[in-house]
Every structure is written in structure tokens, then in C-alpha cells.
Amino acid sequence: MATAPTAGQVVGDLNDPEYINWYKTNRALNITIDVLRPVCLTEIQTFHNSLLRKHTNASCGKPCTHNDIVARSKWGSWSLSCPNKVCSEWLPDIVKARTSKSTRLNWQNSDFSQWQTQPWQLAKVYMDHGQDTACINSADTDAAGIAQLLINFKQFKSIMDTTKVDAVSFFLLVRRIRNDLMHSDNMKVKATDLTTYVQRMVDLLEDPTTLLQDPAAKRAVAEIKLIETTPVEVNDTSFLAQERTVWKTHLASLSADNKERILKLVTSNCELNKRLQNLEGEVKQQVKDVEERLNEKTDEVKQQVKDVEERLNVKTDKMKGRFIIALMFSRCGFHYYTFVN
Numbered sequence: 001m002a003t004a005p006t007a008g009q010v011v012g013d014l015n016d017p018e019y020i021n022w023y024k025t026n027r028a029l030n031i032t033i034d035v036l037r038p039v040c041l042t043e044i045q046t047f048h049n050s051l052l053r054k055h056t057n058a059s060c061g062k063p064c065t066h067n068d069i070v071a072r073s074k075w076g077s078w079s080l081s082c083p084n085k086v087c088s089e090w091l092p093d094i095v096k097a098r099t100s101k102s103t104r105l106n107w108q109n110s111d112f113s114q115w116q117t118q119p120w121q122l123a124k125v126y127m128d129h130g131q132d133t134a135c136i137n138s139a140d141t142d143a144a145g146i147a148q149l150l151i152n153f154k155q156f157k158s159i160m161d162t163t164k165v166d167a168v169s170f171f172l173l174v175r176r177i178r179n180d181l182m183h184s185d186n187m188k189v190k191a192t193d194l195t196t197y198v199q200r201m202v203d204l205l206e207d208p209t210t211l212l213q214d215p216a217a218k219r220a221v222a223e224i225k226l227i228e229t230t231p232v233e234v235n236d237t238s239f240l241a242q243e244r245t246v247w248k249t250h251l252a253s254l255s256a257d258n259k260e261r262i263l264k265l266v267t268s269n270c271e272l273n274k275r276l277q278n279l280e281g282e283v284k285q286q287v288k289d290v291e292e293r294l295n296e297k298t299d300e301v302k303q304q305v306k307d308v309e310e311r312l313n314v315k316t317d318k319m320k321g322r323f324i325i326a327l328m329f330s331r332c333g334f335h336y337y338t339f340v341n
Contacts, residue, residue: 018188020232025189025197026181028224032174032201033146035220037138039210040123040146043155047097048119055089064112087112094125099154108132126152144182147175160207170204177201198228 014020064087068080082088098105109124109131120137127135127145135141141149150156150171160170177197181189189197202221204211211217 016188018190021189021191021194022181022184022187023232024227025177025194027227028198028201029143029174029177029181031220031224031227032205033143035205035211035214035217036146036150036174037141038216040149040156041120041138043153043159044119044123044149047153047155048122051090051093051122052116054093055086087115090115094122097154098126099152099157103152105152106131109135123149123153143178144175147171147178151175160209160211170200170207173200174204194228198224 064080064082068082068087080088080091095105103126105125106127106129107125109127109129110121111118112121114121120135120141123138123141124131124135124145127141127148131141131145135145138146156171177200180193180197201224205217205221205224206212
């Protein structure tokens with residue numbers, strides 16, 4: 001995970017061409033995301049309006065939360081018991097709008113009480129953990145959140161051509177670029193990678209279905225190409241200001257990543273504790289079952305011993321009787337075995 005450098009390291013980085021490439025790629029990515037934000041907002045607002053027309057009930061007065069959702073299967077079949085039947089009516093449509101059945105939805109990102117009034121609360125469901133209280137609208141959403149929304153909300157696949165570049169979605173490439181930058185330990189990008197990254201972002205911004213004729217996208221393409229080819233003057237005031245902006249965005253994304261990792265660790269820990277509790281319960285039950293079976297066997301053995309003792313007692317009584325008879329006859333001069341036979 002990348003960490004903020006010291007003042008001395010910054011000076012060294014500014015003289016490193018690969019750090020400059022890292023900075024240029026960050027700027028290009030931020031410009032690309034700024035173009036995509038209004039596109040995302042427009043589609044989410046359209047989706048939100050369709051739900052408002054379909055579900056005319058008043059806003060939920062409870063309000064419901066992600067804790068009220070019951071997962072029916074590991075692939076995300078959810079149900080929600082809403083007292084006013086508002087959230088429970090919206091939920092199936094939100095689920096249907098994901099890209100595929102394997103797409104993970106993060107309900108804890110969203111404030112259900114604002115579903116009827118804030119369209120972006122629906123958008124956050126399609127993003128990873130961490131896009132909650134600080135992510136109020138598209139402007140507050142970082143590159144990771146925008147990329148995840150583009151990937152996980154299926155409407156974007158119908159308004160943009162995402163079949164280029166070896167059949168890999170442009171949106172996946174945007175996320176990959178973002179992750180490469182955010183998770184770079186040395187904050188360096190090779191010249192060949194810079195060229196590749198820039199070309200991928202230009203290809204996306206020149207998408208023939210939606211963005212090719214968009215004025216903001218055209219300006220962004222021109223600016224990104226200029227950033228790639230223009231040498232950077234490290235002492236230039238504008239560069240230093242832009243670098244601070246890049247670092248601010250970079251550190252905010254790192255913070256979001258850390259929060260997501262922590263949430264995943266906490267979730268994993270909770271799941272592990274739950275499995276351990278279940279295992280402990282299973283072991284206790286197995287021990288109890290074994291004890292019961294042992295008790296049953298003990299009772300059986302005791303009964304068998306008792307039966308044997310009783311049979312032995314009967315045999316002993318018979319033997320005693322025979323012995324007395326034999327003794328009496330022997331005193332009378334008769335042989336016992338002859339008498340018995």
C-alpha cells in the first residue's frame with residue numbers, strides 16, 4: 001500500500017520521470033472520472049424516476065436499514081420486511097438492475113430512508129464498502145466508486161460500447177488503472193504504461209454510443225493528450241497546485257481502501273466467530289450424543305450383568321440342592337450318581 005512520502009522523498013520523486021508519469025496518469029484519470037460523473041448521475045436519476053412512477057407509496061416512515069434485509073442465498077436473493085411496504089417494493093427493482101446475479105450489492109452503503117428523495121442513495125448500493133456517509137452525491141464519490149457503479153449497474157452496458165479492447169469492459173480498465181495507481185508502492189509509472197493508460201481513457205471518452213459528441217468529453221480528450229506530451233516544470237506554481245490536488249485525491253482513495261479492508265477484516269472476523277460458535281455447538285451436541293449413547297450402553301451392560309448374576313444364582317441354588325441330596329444318600333450308603341442316573 002502506498003504511503004505519503006517525506007519532503008525529501010517528494011523532491012527526489014519530482015526529478016524522477018516515472019513519478020511524473022504517475023502524476024500524469026492520476027491527472028488523466030481524475031479528468032476522465034469528472035466526465036463520467038454526470039453520465040452516472042443522469043442514468044441513476046432516470047432509474048430513480050422510473051421507480052417513483054412505478055411505486056407511488058409515500059416515503060418509508062420506519063425507516064428500514066440494511067439490518068432488516070434477509071439474504072435468501074449466497075447469490076443475492078434478498079427480502080425486506082417494510083412496515084409501509086415501500087422499501088420492500090423498491091428492493092427487487094434495485095436487485096434486478098445489477099449487471100449479473102453474481103454482482104455483490106452493499107446495502108450498508110445506503111440510507112434507505114432517502115431512497116424516495118435522493119437518487120444517489122440507490123447508486124451507492126452498487127459500490128464497494130466504504131461509500132457511505134461521506135459519499136453524498138456523484139461529486140463526493142471517488143474514482144473507485146464511480147468505476148464500480150459503471151461496472152455493476154447494468155444500464156451503462158446499454159448506453160455505451162464496452163466490447164472493445166480484447167472484449168474487456170472499458171469500465172474494468174478504468175478500475176484497473178485506478179487500482180494500479182492507488183496500490184503502487186513506489187508511485188511510478190513506466191512511459192509505455194502511461195501511453196497505454198492514456199489511450200484506454202481516450203478510447204472510453206470517445207465512445208461512439210454516448211460520449212463521442214459530448215463537449216466535456218472532447219475537452220477532456222484534448223487535455224489528457226496534452227498532459228501526456230507536455231513536459232512538466234516541477235517549479236511551476238500550477239504544477240505544484242495540481243500535484244496537491246492529485247495527492248489529496250490519492251490519499252482520500254487510500255483512506256477509502258483502508259476502510260474497505262477494515263470492513264472486510266471485521267466481516268471475516270465476525271463470520272469466523274460465527275463458524276467457531278457453530279462448531280462449538282456442534283461439538284457440544286456430539287459430546288452430549290456420545291454421553292447419551294454411553295449411558296444407554298452402560299444401562300444395557302448393567303442389565304446384562306444383572307441377568308448373568310440371576311442365572312448364576314439359579315445355578316448356584318440348584319447346585320446347592322443337589323449337593324444336599326447327594327450328601328444325604330451318601331450317608332445312607334447309596335452312591336449319588338447311581339441314584340441320579
